[in-house]
Amino acid sequence: MSYIAKIKHSKRQIAGILMTVPLVLLVLGVILPDLPSSPMLRDSFWAHKIDPDQRYDIVFTGDSRIYRGIDPAVVDSMLGSKSFNYGFSSAGLDSFLLGKAVKLLDPAGKRVLVIGISVNSFTQGSLRNSHLKSLLDWNNRDVWIRKHVYPSLTYFDPYAVSDIYKLSRGERYVERYHVSNGYAASYKIPLDSGSAIPAYADQFRHEMYLEEAQKKCIDYISRLVAQDIRVVAVRVPVAEEMRMLEDEFAGKSFEQFRKELEKAGAYCPTIGGSFVSYDGSHLTEVSAREFSRQLAQQIK
Numbered sequence: 001m002s003y004i005a006k007i008k009h010s011k012r013q014i015a016g017i018l019m020t021v022p023l024v025l026l027v028l029g030v031i032l033p034d035l036p037s038s039p040m041l042r043d044s045f046w047a048h049k050i051d052p053d054q055r056y057d058i059v060f061t062g063d064s065r066i067y068r069g070i071d072p073a074v075v076d077s078m079l080g081s082k083s084f085n086y087g088f089s090s091a092g093l094d095s096f097l098l099g100k101a102v103k104l105l106d107p108a109g110k111r112v113l114v115i116g117i118s119v120n121s122f123t124q125g126s127l128r129n130s131h132l133k134s135l136l137d138w139n140n141r142d143v144w145i146r147k148h149v150y151p152s153l154t155y156f157d158p159y160a161v162s163d164i165y166k167l168s169r170g171e172r173y174v175e176r177y178h179v180s181n182g183y184a185a186s187y188k189i190p191l192d193s194g195s196a197i198p199a200y201a202d203q204f205r206h207e208m209y210l211e212e213a214q215k216k217c218i219d220y221i222s223r224l225v226a227q228d229i230r231v232v233a234v235r236v237p238v239a240e241e242m243r244m245l246e247d248e249f250a251g252k253s254f255e256q257f258r259k260e261l262e263k264a265g266a267y268c269p270t271i272g273g274s275f276v277s278y279d280g281s282h283l284t285e286v287s288a289r290e291f292s293r294q295l296a297q298q299i300k
Helices: 005-033 039-049 072-079 096-104 128-136 140-148 150-157 163-166 197-205 211-226 240-250 257-263 285-299
Strands: 057-064 083-087 112-116 170-179 183-189 229-236
Touching: 005 072, 039 140, 039 150, 039 170, 057 072, 057 096, 057 140, 072 285, 083 183, 096 112, 096 211, 112 285, 140 150, 183 285, 197 240, 211 229, 211 257, 229 285
Parallel strands: 057 083, 057 112, 112 229
Antiparallel strands: 170 183
């Protein structure tokens, strides 16, 4: 085969590939089941969270129980406010996280900081705030692309073999990312209100509850209150077995925490009712909306 013939053959191969790839993608899009959550939207969600476009009347902060458990849209519809969920996975309640959250408050707004109190937030591992810090390592270009480009690329969400296997068994971990307000509506099929408990029990065997970190948190809250920032401290409902496990791990120090928070000037509402956790630690979407509604009433 001559050199020119080889070039022509290569061009025909390239043209064939260019025509085949879109067809393959189209077929895969039709035959593959829908993912219960979008990896592209997930990245966009976190990019918006670390780089929000405005300042807010109310900011919610804490760990995953906060970002999965409080819907700012519900709160805003009741209070006529602008609010934002600044929660992160395994977040520790230290001055680093709380300081970032405070900076999102509008100086001319209501200036309400809602802190999700969790036993896990005062362990050494959580106080590293590894998730938040890893997101802050993204450069400005990557953040912009994730915020503005990724939402248009959900058709190209990557699949894993495990995703297809779980879907074939009827298992789904649904996450709907509200990129504009930092809330992730979540639930699992099948629901198992005890599935997260073994992991927490194992973690507590290897970590300590740091009372000194709790005291530092209280001191920081008292300084915020002195700056006329209204602080609300709330414990997001969990499964009863989980709550008992956490109370045993923290000991009496956590029982006194509420009183110490109130002495520091925080408002600590008691929110009752029947809430459902899909894994023992996080509220289902329905319960999260109801919890948000009751929390908004208490804030009001």
